[in-house]
Amino acid sequence: MNHEVAKDLLSIKAVQIHPEPENYFTWTSGIKSPIYCDNRLTMSYPKVRERITQAFIQKIKEWGVQPDVIAGCATAGIPHAAWLSKELDLPMIYIRSEAKKHGKGNQIEGEVQKGKKVVVIEDLISTGGSSIDAAMAAKESGFEVIGVLAIFTYGLEKANQNFADAKLDFDTITTFDHLLEILETENKFEQKDVQSLLTWRDSM
Ligand SMILES: O=P(O)(O)OC[C@H]1O[C@H](OP(=O)(O)OP(=O)(O)O)[C@H](O)[C@@H]1O
Ligand SMILES: O=C(O)c1cc(=O)[nH]c(=O)[nH]1
Numbered sequence: 001m002n003h004e005v006a007k008d009l010l011s012i013k014a015v016q017i018h019p020e021p022e023n024y025f026t027w028t029s030g031i032k033s034p035i036y037c038d039n040r041l042t043m044s045y046p047k048v049r050e051r052i053t054q055a056f057i058q059k060i061k062e063w064g065v066q067p068d069v070i071a072g073c074a075t076a077g078i079p080h081a082a083w084l085s086k087e088l089d090l091p092m093i094y095i096r097s098e099a100k101k102h103g104k105g106n107q108i109e110g111e112v113q114k115g116k117k118v119v120v121i122e123d124l125i126s127t128g129g130s131s132i133d134a135a136m137a138a139k140e141s142g143f144e145v146i147g148v149l150a151i152f153t154y155g156l157e158k159a160n161q162n163f164a165d166a167k168l169d170f171d172t173i174t175t176f177d178h179l180l181e182i183l184e185t186e187n188k189f190e191q192k193d194v195q196s197l198l199t200w201r202d203s204m
Pocket of ligand 2: 126127
């Protein structure tokens with residue numbers, strides 16, 4: 001399943017690589033990166049999003065804890081949380097990056113149910129900042145957070161540290177390492193290009 005989803009991301013052209021530093025992407029954390037993975041594109045591919053939903057179900061089974069509620073991390077995690085909660089016939093909420101400045105001033109939309117077990121669904125983990133903030137908001141409102149599940153992670157040491165500091169479990173369907181393995185195996189990338197991306201990742 002891991003490799004299938006990584007292959008999907010490549011085949012729908014969710015992954016873009018700009019090796020020239022002057023064309024680096026800027027991530028939400030401010031990190032400048034030669035690679036960007038636009039998992040929002042998965043919405044447009046029913047078979048791909050279904051595979052992602054099934055992979056999330058598998059990850060939840062592996063955790064061995066039955067969630068009561070599925071939470072989407074705004075914005076890109078929301079549609080995946082919706083498909084997953086429908087498949088599991090569970091309630092859904094979504095968590096904004098900050099409380100609204102008008103209306104009801106909510107950060108969490110949907111019904112807050114204190115003591116209920118929630119899985120936070122995110123599209124992608126770079127530093128983990130966005131999904132950790134969402135999980136913390138859920139905790140502060142009274143939910144019991146089982147952990148964060150995302151489609152993809154870069155495997156940055158910083159993210160592992162941030163999740164450890166927050167005492168939060170997380171897992172992903174696929175990873176940067178899987179992507180690079182596929183690019184190399186399918187001869188789309190030379191070993192030296194794979195190595196230079198790995199060196200960049202490990203320097204973060
Ligand atoms: O692990 P992090 O360092 O927090 O980075 C990952 C976050 O960045 C992207 O969101 P973005 O801020 O681009 O917003 P969006 O989800 O609304 O598109 C992505 O969807 C994750 O939420
Ligand atoms: O860190 C980010 O902002 C980020 C990285 C990435 O590859 N894709 C994305 O949507 N956001």
